[in-house]
Amino acid sequence: MAFYAPPIARLLEELERLPGIGPKSAQRLAYHILRGEEDSAQRLASAILEVKRSIRFCERCFNFAESEECDICSDGSRDASVICVVEEPRDVVAVERTGEFRGLYHVLQGAISPIDGIGPEQLRVRELVDRLGRESVAEIILATDPDIEGETTALYVSRLIKPLGIRVTRIASGLPVGGDLEYADEVTLGRALEARREM
């Protein structure tokens, strides 16, 4: 038996396709939309359509962009000699939030994961190498995730770029600030010991 009127069922179905949204969350969201203002549903729907219409990939760094180049690539005040290589556009936001980095980015749009059938060809690795041929770059910071896929990707990209005579660095692994030694996993703690610094 159909418990929902067809338009509600359709909305639930579309909401459940979203990541992290199960049947219960979908129901909560649908009811919120149903009970809310006509206007706010309009704004949500048009924000969804607008983002698809106006956002594309930056032709230089493959971050999300509104025009050919993203705001970061087209910002002349940034240091174009350092490129931070990340997996996803959200990682650009994470690094930007630190306020510590004034160079440019290169978004690989994923990480090497043989189990998911993702090799270097599926990523923007070729585009990175092409870019290094055109641009004058002194350092590549590999800021892929510190997990198996990210480490594999970092290793692969580093082997590809080092022969070009460009300095390649990797972000540090270690204990998170505010973390607790007792609860750190042994791999992280091992890396933190290995990467110890003089005080």
Next chain:
Amino acid sequence: MAFYAPPIARLLEELERLPGIGPKSAQRLAYHILRGEEDSAQRLASAILEVKRSIRFCERCFNFAESEECDICSDGSRDASVICVVEEPRDVVAVERTGEFRGLYHVLQGAISPIDGIGPEQLRVRELVDRLGRESVAEIILATDPDIEGETTALYVSRLIKPLGIRVTRIASGLPVGGDLEYADEVTLGRALEARREM
């Protein structure tokens, strides 16, 4: 500094207005929409607009409906002499899923909650009483939530309806099926003892 292109920022803002969606979830949803098919964003946006356009409240029971009366109210095979009173449309779905109830519903659209400024006037209580004047009803089952607001509402509605000579019942409170005595809170266990039945 703006970390996101304006259309992405706008979508994030709209997504964060939804219940249970914080900044991290909003980002995950936005990136899913951005990386997904044009087509699936279209379907999501139109499902949102469609649901607002086509769904209204049933004029009889105040459940969501596509026309004047909802599918349940207009189903002649259901027993119109029993009305199950619930707080929200989602509760109708919950009761329907049991497959145990063949009567009609009345959706109060909330529960009495003085702290939130919700009194009987904000609910569809008047409409229930009017309905009992028009329809021939033998039993009202109060299926509001077993929390303070739901109990208050049940008590209020029961006092209003009992003088009309209609049988008023309340769904049972007790231990959930598959539950564990050890972990039951004392109020629930107390209710379960109080409502014990002969075996």
